Amino acid sequence: MLSFRRRLALAHVVVVTAVLAIAATLTYLSLVASLRQQLDGALLVLAEQEASMLAANPDLPVTVHEAPSAVSASASASGTGTGTAPPPSYARLDRLVQIIDRDGQVLARSANLGASTLPSDAALLARLADGEAVFENLAYGDEPTRRVSVPVRGGRALAVQVAGSLDDVDHNIDAAGWIFGAMGVVLVVVLTVTGTLMTGRVFGAIDDVTRQAQRIGDRTLSDRLPHPGPHDEMGRLIDTLNDMLARLEQAFEAQRRFTADASHELRSPLSRLRTELEITLRRPREPAEYVDALRSSLDEVVRLTTLAEELLTLARLDSGQESATAASVAIAPLLEEVVRRARPAATRRDVDLQLDTLATADPAASEDADGEPVPAASAGRPIAAHLPRQLLVLVATNLVDNAVKFAPAGGTVRVSLGTREGWSAIVVEDDGPGIPEEERPRLFERFYRGAGARASEVPGTGLGLALCDAIVRAAGGRIDIDDSPLGGGRFSVLLPAPR
Numbered sequence: 001m002l003s004f005r006r007r008l009a010l011a012h013v014v015v016v017t018a019v020l021a022i023a024a025t026l027t028y029l030s031l032v033a034s035l036r037q038q039l040d041g042a043l044l045v046l047a048e049q050e051a052s053m054l055a056a057n058p059d060l061p062v063t064v065h066e067a068p069s070a071v072s073a074s075a076s077a078s079g080t081g082t083g084t085a086p087p088p089s090y091a092r093l094d095r096l097v098q099i100i101d102r103d104g105q106v107l108a109r110s111a112n113l114g115a116s117t118l119p120s121d122a123a124l125l126a127r128l129a130d131g132e133a134v135f136e137n138l139a140y141g142d143e144p145t146r147r148v149s150v151p152v153r154g155g156r157a158l159a160v161q162v163a164g165s166l167d168d169v170d171h172n173i174d175a176a177g178w179i180f181g182a183m184g185v186v187l188v189v190v191l192t193v194t195g196t197l198m199t200g201r202v203f204g205a206i207d208d209v210t211r212q213a214q215r216i217g218d219r220t221l222s223d224r225l226p227h228p229g230p231h232d233e234m235g236r237l238i239d240t241l242n243d244m245l246a247r248l249e250q251a252f253e254a255q256r257r258f259t260a261d262a263s264h265e266l267r268s269p270l271s272r273l274r275t276e277l278e279i280t281l282r283r284p285r286e287p288a289e290y291v292d293a294l295r296s297s298l299d300e301v302v303r304l305t306t307l308a309e310e311l312l313t314l315a316r317l318d319s320g321q322e323s324a325t326a327a328s329v330a331i332a333p334l335l336e337e338v339v340r341r342a343r344p345a346a347t348r349r350d351v352d353l354q355l356d357t358l359a360t361a362d363p364a365a366s367e368d369a370d371g372e373p374v375p376a377a378s379a380g381r382p383i384a385a386h387l388p389r390q391l392l393v394l395v396a397t398n399l400v401d402n403a404v405k406f407a408p409a410g411g412t413v414r415v416s417l418g419t420r421e422g423w424s425a426i427v428v429e430d431d432g433p434g435i436p437e438e439e440r441p442r443l444f445e446r447f448y449r450g451a452g453a454r455a456s457e458v459p460g461t462g463l464g465l466a467l468c469d470a471i472v473r474a475a476g477g478r479i480d481i482d483d484s485p486l487g488g489g490r491f492s493v494l495l496p497a498p499r
């Protein structure tokens with residue numbers, strides 16, 4: 001199989017050769033036709049001059065007018081052709097002229113014919129008798145000859161025959177053939193060489209890019225292809241490949257960090273669990289101590305299970321196995337359930353957990369001047385979202401658990417539901433420390449924990465918000481973070497409302 005480069009070069013040569021061959025052949029043929037027409041035209045003019053002189057002077061003896069002659073009224077009247085001095089002309093010098101009667105008898109001929117005559121066959125005589133002017137090629141002597149025979153109009157049954165050599169015409173045609181042929185060969189060679197050089201440059205550059213790209217592996221993803229300089233097609237290709245490499249590098253890096261963080265997060269509770277069990281088993285203990293140890297181990301196992309489930313859900317969302325779209329689900333009852341489950345933890349910390357579920361999505365009453373969701377008329381449709389129920393529960397639980405976790409002891413957490421700019425909006429806010437402006441862009445990164453969270457005793461893995469963000473984005477929504485009027489952070493989950 002030929003390489004693409006060779007196939008392109010071959011196609012180029014074939015097309016150039018074909019186009020040049022067609023153009024040269026057409027030009028050559030039209031040149032041949034035009035040269036032949038010129039000769040025929042010259043022979044015909046001479047023959048018709050002679051014939052019209054014979055027709056105009058029926059009484060004069062039949063002679064060939066050797067001297068150049070103008071068909072003028074005065075010349076015709078005198079019958080000698082000397083009435084008005086005609087302009088000088090070479091027209092007759094290399095032409096053979098003879099006058100024949102209807103039987104082919106030669107009655108007169110030009111001196112350059114010498115003793116010989118031009119042959120006339122019966123077919124020619126018949127066509128002349130029909131009044132036709134006849135062109136033909138003759139083999140007269142050694143020279144290819146062209147002849148025209150013209151019948152004389154009027155009473156005289158004569159015909160004028162004028163013959164000229166085809167030598168000059170053939171010579172010109174041969175010369176033209178050689179010139180076209182040579183030009184064609186030179187053009188094909190020049191175009192082939194320049195075409196091959198140009199495609200060679202382009203493909204050489206592509207080969208360079210391929211070689212350099214081959215050198216970049218998963219460990220050298222930070223390498224970039226060298227830019228050729230100009231922002232032409234090649235430059236844009238390199239830019240595109242380099243942008244792609246940058247995205248791949250980022251994705252690889254995120255994946256690497258994720259795997260490292262995930263194994264670290266799994267290892268810590270596992271080693272805590274192991275230590276706890278080893279210490280407990282070191283010596284016999286009271287039943288109450290075993291119960292304590294088992295309870296604490298159970299806590300670790302629950303944490304591990306949650307973490308494993310979160311990781312699994314994230315992996316499924318990443319690979320597209322977990323679909324984030326589903327039939328419409330009413331949000332209010334779901335929030336009630338989430339809040340009910342979070343209430344024991346809130347009560348333990350003396351946090352006032354409030355829930356304002358707005359029963360319906362009424363487009364007429366969506367939000368107030370501050371963009372706060374406002375209650376809708378109770379008679380409308382329930383506020384809903386297209387999201388699998390368990391995923392929506394996961395999002396709400398994470399946000400409510402966080403708010404309860406970060407609210408100060410004796411603080412307040414408010415969960416509300418409404419519509420905003422045509423979206424279904426779940427808002428979770430608290431009067432905790434809030435989220436510093438510079439941390440907000442990073443909150444959705446996997447395993448990211450804010451400085452406050454890391455410094456305090458607040459437990460967590462840094463996966464919750466990443467999971468919420470992945471779920472909400474897969475459903476076509478977004479999570480906004482800002483300050484709550486309560487004093488802490490405010491998380492607004494905006495989901496496309498079912499139509």
Ligand code: ADP
Nearest residue numbers: 402403406449450453460461462463464465489
């Ligand atoms: P985790 O809560 O396990 O640390 P998340 O992904 O749920 O992980 O949260 C990431 C970080 O976002 C937290 O470590 C914390 O710094 C910040 N954060 C989340 N919710 C709140 C909140 N209600 N108030 C203040 N900071 C919060």
